[in-house]
Amino acid sequence: MSENRTSRREYLTVVGSTAVTLSVAGCMGGGGGGSDENEVVAGTAPGFPPFEMKQDGELVGFDIDxxxxxxxxxxxxxxxxxxxxxxxxxxxLTNDNIDVVAAGMTINDERDQTIDFTDPYYSSNQAIVVRAEGDFSPGSLSDLSGHAIGAQKGTTGESVVQEQLIDGGSLDESNYNSYGNYVLAVEDLQNGNIDAVVIDQPVAETFAAQRPVTIAFTYETGENFGFGVREEDDEFTQALNSGLAAVQDGSTYQDLTNKWFGQQ
Known part of the structure; x- marks a missing residue:
């Protein structure tokens, strides 16, 4: 990353829906906020390390870079x-407040009914995280029955809890706790308020390296992350796909993977 880009990000990064917006419509006729038709505004959800998080007030992470x-x-x-x-x-995104989503978002049929995605840029499974020094050591989803389980709202982890556990009858809905972000979920796990968190594997590995939690087991989902775009923004989507291919074909993608996930 160049110093110019980092300083620009520090200046322009804004918080939540109260973010500063520009008075001129954004790219593709949307309200994203760019002053030029080729300017775009990106949206993300910090609290998902190493994909997106805040460090010393700055928005950083693999998705950001x-x-x-x-x-x-x-x-x-x-x-x-x-x-x-x-x-x-x-x-x-659909209300034109932003032009692209970069937030470790899994490409799935439900979301694809509302928005489009770029080509995939990362693959993941779900991990079940527990306290490192705790007595609870599940080895399968069925072992989560009767325990307080957490996940982030709207994520694949929440879908696994809902579809595989609650709908299947092995977990009472009162035992499920949803969170605005995974930092809050892991903090509740550390404090003993819940017994496990269902979370994307690379994010789980980051938490396990930094906090007193550990991965009990991995649940294979074979999901792929993509950048979210509006359905009508075909030209922009094609440009992002071409840009992604160029980044992946060169050394940049591997450099960023090494930076945020260690040597792969």
Whole structure:
């Protein structure tokens, strides 16, 4: 990352739906906030390390660096970042408050009915995280029955809890706790308020390296992350796909993977 780009991000990063917006419509006729038709505004949901998080007040992470690198390969310019809770990102996109979502968002049929996605840029499974020094050591989803379980609202982890456990009858809905972000979920786990968190594997590995929690087991979902875009923004989507291919074909993608996940 260049010093110019970092300083621009520090200046333009804004918090939540109260973010500063510009008076001129954004790219593709949307309200994202760019002053030029080729300027775009990106949305993310901090609290999902190492994909997006806050460090010393600055928005950082794999998704942040990757999207900036991808856009640098296009004729578009990144005007600013806006921060939301994860569940609010798709409404923000469809309401033209932002132009692209970069938030470790899994490509699935339900979301694809409302928005489009770029080509995938990362693959993941779900991990079940417990306290490192705790007595609870589950080895399968069925072992979560009767325990207090947490996940982030609107995520694949929440879908696993709902579809595999609650709908299947092995977990009472009162034992499920949803959170605005995974930092809050892991803090509740550390404090003993819940017994396990269902979370994307690379994020779980980051928490396990930094906090007294550990991965009990992995539940394979074979999900792929993509950048979210509006359905009608075909030209922009194609540009992002071309930019992503250029980043992946060169050394930048591997450099960012090494930076945020360690040597792969």
């Amino acid at each position: 990757l999207l900036e690198a991808v856009i640098d390969e296009t004729e578009y310019t990144l005007a600013s970042w806006k921060e939301f809770e994860f569940k609010s990102l798709i409404p923000a």
